[in-house]
Amino acid sequence: MVKKTRTPQRREDSLSRDRIIDESIALLDSSGERGLTFRALSERLATGPGAIYWHIDDKSDLLTAACDAIIARTMSAPMVSTTPKAAIRALALGMFDTIDAHPWVGSALTRAPGQLPMVRILEGIGQQVRALGVPDNTQWPVVSALLSYILGVSGQNAANAHLARQSGADRGNFLDEVAAMWSELDPDEYPFTRSVAGQLRAHDDRVDFLAGIDLILRGIESAQDH
Amino acid sequence: MVKKTRTPQRREDSLSRDRIIDESIALLDSSGERGLTFRALSERLATGPGAIYWHIDDKSDLLTAACDAIIARTMSAPMVSTTPKAAIRALALGMFDTIDAHPWVGSALTRAPGQLPMVRILEGIGQQVRALGVPDNTQWPVVSALLSYILGVSGQNAANAHLARQSGADRGNFLDEVAAMWSELDPDEYPFTRSVAGQLRAHDDRVDFLAGIDLILRGIESAQDH
DNA sequence: ACCTGAACACCGTTCAAGT
């Protein structure tokens, strides 16, 4: 009586590339990059470690595939923005939040340059930069600057968040430790770092991130006018 | 007769933190991040794996220390520039070249946020941004944008170079493969990526990098005038 | 104080053997 469905062929627990990738994402989200292990994965899938190799090339392939699944989800979101500028800001924030939610995506992207996950983001930015009216011959450096900035900041933020999650009980602990360390630096050698140590905790990384995007967008406009 | 020096106390081959770090850098440079192994390291140092733990906390400590040695070297270079703008460009290029020469530094930096290596760079940028006349309350986001951009692009470039070194015989092979892959993408879904596939090989990453720096600097100026 | 090296608890990956 219980759940007697009419799909006799399909065993829900049978192995498949998609199921392996889904389970990998769950593992990566819950226990980080070191948590993704062929043994842990095969246990979750109720199979042997070797079975996975029938569907996946190796660990690098697995990580890239998991990364791509996340990116594809993010980039295929509706994205209805009034202006190209607004679209770029929305895309950037979307990536920031995605990498914040899945910190391992940041380093996975770096480890697979030119691959599909990166291409998805490149394309999204590229289309909006075109719409912005940037001339053909300068589109590439502009897109490349935006892409690098977005991935750079998001990755950094995720690394912070990841360490913060590990250190101490509450989440502010990590920033407190860093701030304390910065305050003890030599005043002659590190005047700037000392001066911003206090601001470290108060600042909202998301807001700073958007400010940087606006800075680059402003630079693009200014370069066009010049 | 041969090399009978007068320094009886000092055994050149004795273990020390510095010697371990130097040997680690050599290992990282020659065989990448995977090449740094306590066993390979202890063999080079003619000792047991356990001996290293007397001078070093763990592998993460080792990697951060090696990273810091490289960054300290780069950041302590003369740096005599006429204007803050020129100084920022010089600093950025210096980091780009350093990470290009030592690709593992890129990911090591990301894995140790807030630590000394990062602080050195932050301080260098911060002092120049101050000199640029950026008001106190917006210094942090500006510095953070520059820092993220520099590390983001440099890391990306290093990852490319690293993969390029592995794949095929000559160094252009990797870019050719990526360009070929991009050309075969669906024209409706990936118009932008396809349009830049051809330019991929011709472009000089260093030039694009500097163009991005200039874009941000222009944005800073424009924000000040506004 | 500093070093040795065996031992522990893991890894990714392969491969004969099964169904």
Next chain:
DNA sequence: ACCTGAACACCGTTCAAGT
């Protein structure tokens, strides 16, 4: 075609024992 699970060649880290 797809899966099993033992086996191989590694890891980082610890720790009793040495000097």
